[in-house]
Amino acid sequence: MRSLGERERTSHQHASGARRGRARAGEGRAPGTGGDRSPPDPALAPLLAQYRAVCPGRDEHELVRGYRVAERLHRGQLRKSGAPYITHPLAVATILAGMGMDTATLVAALLHDTVEDTPYTLGELRADFGDEVAVLVDGVTKLDGERWGARAEAETFRKIVLAAAADLRVLVIKLADRLHNLRTLGFQPREKRIRIATASHELLVPFAERLGIRVLQREMDDLAFAARDPAAHAAAAEAVAAALARVPAAFGPAIGRIGPALRAQGVSAETSVRARHLYSVHRTRGGDVAGLRPCEAARLLILVDGPDTDCYVALGAVHSVLHPVPGRLRDHIALPKDNLYRSLHTRVVSPDGDPLEVIIRSRSMHPLAEYGIVASVREAGDRAAGREVAGRRDLVWLSRLLAWQSAAPSDRFLDGLRAGLAPGTVAAFTSRGRMITLPAGATALDFAYALADGTGERSIGALVNGRPAPLSVELRTGNVVEVLTGPAAAPSADWLDFAVTAHARMEIAQALARSRAERSADAGRRGLREALAGRRVDLLAAEARGDALAVARDLGFGELEELYAALDAGSVRLPDLLERLAPG
Structure with missing residues (x-):
């Protein structure tokens, strides 16, 4: 998985050509997926030892099979260290095995780079290893940089968050993947080491903390710290x-x-x-x-x-x-x-x-x-692990991310994600005792938007512990907050000065954009109506007959409001519209 540019792979051209040839000949599909029960490769010994220690008595055949497929597909690919590339997915799976993750997760970890870096397709993987493993591999597969361009990094993280909504094990694999990349960061150039370490501190370590996986969080924290500031780490x-x-x-x-x-x-x-x-x-x-x-x-x-x-x-x-x-x-x-x-x-x-x-x-x-969440997987065992992890809806932070992520444009998504994952939380309460968790520094306005029932956009003030307070007041853990609303209230631009959460900021920005569009459409319509009146044409009648909409569609606008806003902005000329609606 090459998220954030951490891929440490080089390829021998003759090996790549051979893999492409096998793919064209139909031989690239999951080599070794049959009933082969020959002794496993000695390189698998650490993984199997961890697996047996934490999950004694489970069938190891799927792990061996997954390893053999990954090893053959990655054959000829090297890490920056010069080691065979298979050492990376094998290390990721071993990390997860030591934590007690289920078999499907370990198989997915072994295969997690095959769809991205080899001719092996997701459909082939699904046919060979089943839907559960395929969903996990797809969740951590990086989006194509050539297709997505500058948006690839943000959209890859959006994809991971969405996949985590269905199965949090996707995030767990991603974290183990990043941990191993941090362990081997010394083979990267200094500039790239700092970039990867910074991204780890801003995005991946907070994910580990939010999933409660302290064993990963601590090591990732220290490895990223060492890469970003070696002198401070040594001190x-x-x-x-x-x-x-x-x-x-x-x-x-x-x-x-x-x-x-x-x-x-x-x-x-x-x-x-x-x-x-x-x-x-x-x-x-x-x-x-x-x-x-x-x-x-x-x-x-x-x-x-x-x-x-x-x-x-x-x-x-x-x-x-x-x-x-x-x-x-x-x-x-x-x-x-x-x-x-x-x-x-x-x-x-x-x-x-x-x-x-x-x-x-x-x-x-x-x-x-x-x-953290891994403990639930361990308790559930192989048969129920997917249902257990997929069903965790009591993780409030993930629900909060999902509440706004689908609407966030690529250029704002990563900034919002960093803000949403920032360390520190505040636990405030509604007057009925419902707990709302927010990032440190959150205000009563963030609280209002967290209620997710339209309260935010109608807010006019708040009562904090029974006392009147402005929407900008910073909340503390234990505060009891009652949001005051008004039927005519609407978001204002100064709300962006004190809204902290990505969800609140996104909702406010969208409301302000809608308001600007409405004002612009009203102004454009008013100007057109007055001009048409001078030619004794009633715009309202033209709208009722469908004449105005026909002109809008002919000019490439889906709705009349879009046409009127374009007229106000100057991208559509008033004489041109007059000629269409009132010729002569």
């Missing part, structure tokens, strides 16, 4: 390593108090220290990592063995022995994040006076916290 790595070396002394006294407190409350739990990833530390410190303390480089994680309610008992136990910092408790169990993440976060003061971050979750919450 962060050195500072974090030094801080982690002091973790036992810094965290030991706190852990020594927490253990007995949990046992006293009858809570069985495991307490461990979790290091933060480098880019997170760098961003939190604003790039200045000098003097980094252990409490800034790591957090305490408490995994509770019992039911979810024991997490709150554990929280009380922690607060009973370590002083809590006011205002720093976040309950993501009662109020899960957009990506369904559930945990309690609190900040306490250690016996030595340092503030410590403590995360508390049950063991049943842990897989979802680390693997």
